[in-house]
Amino acid sequence: MRSEMLPEQNEDLMQALKNKNGTQGFSLLELVVCLAITLGIMAMASTLVASAFRVRSRENQKSDALADVQRGLNIMSREIANGGFNLNTNGIVSAESGATTIRVRSNLNKFNTAVSANARNGIGLGLAGEDQGEDVKYFRNLAVGTQYLARWDEYTANRFKGTVLANRIDSLQIHYFxxxxxxxxxxxDTDISSPSSAEVLPAAAKYVVIALSVTLDRVGQPGSPGYQPGGHVLLVSDVTLRNAGLSTY
Incomplete structure (x- = not known):
């Protein structure tokens, strides 16, 4: 005599077989919840990565800009300090020097026996290239969308007398004391303030303060991950005109 299984027993047996074979999966609701959590984590990670890249881009931009300006400021300070060498003035050409421009002259070849006698005895009298660096001018060159710190060498042997020392500068201010x-x-700030002494005319200066402001462009758009607003950094150099007030020697 064959016995038959009750419906409840048949259902229990089928459930047991499913559990044994490992065929039971997640419900649709569980899958949706897991997917939502995964997408949320990915969105947060993407935001953090984007922010990190923007900060890194801004810091790289800042480092490059500051390095260029600092190098140009060092060259500028050194040549201004040498102004007036073997001259009876401080070396500053008053007619072409002011708040944003300075021109300095010096007879650097005075004791250089490797050049011609004309080069030793004056400025611009030697052979081509011999008087290089003896008459230089620094100024801010305005261009579309940016400003440059430029150097002009009147007696260089190069075809082009002008050189760009730094770009992305915001301002150049020169003070004479x-x-x-x-x-x-x-x-x-973009300039110094509250000096302890009043300024003098360039021809009477013995001390020069150079203030350079570096432009930092914004990175990203306002409200976007890692947005870095634009700004500027001020670099200042104090220069003592070591030959000012000395007689010709």
Missing amino acids: GQAVTYNANQS
Whole structure:
């Protein structure tokens, strides 16, 4: 006599077989929840990565800009300090020097026996290239969308007399004093303020303060991940005109 299984027993047996074979999966609701959590984590990770890349881009831009300007400022300071060598002035050409431009002259070849006698005895009298660096001018060159710190060498042997020392500068300010001074220089400013002494005419200067502001472009758009607003950084150099007030020697 064959026995028959009750419906409840048949259902229990089928469930047991499913569990044994491991064929039971996630419900649709569970899959949707897991997918939502995964997408949320991916979105957060993408935001953090984008922010990190923008910060890195801004720091790289800042480092490059500051390195260029610092190098140009060092060259500028050194040549201005040498102004007036073997001259009876401080070397600054007053007619072409002011708040954003300075031209300096010096007879650097005075004791250089490797050049011609004309080069030793004056500026611009030697052979081509011999008087290089003896008459230079620094100024801010305005261009579309940016500004450059430029150097002009009147007696260079090169075909092009102008050289770009730094780009992306925001401003160039040159101050002339009759003595060493103190002042305020905040990084958020574009120039020095409150000098301890009044400025003098370039021809009477013995101390020059150069203030260069570096432009930092914004990175990204406002409200976007890692957005870095634009700004500027102020670099200042104090230069003592070591030959000012000395007689010709």
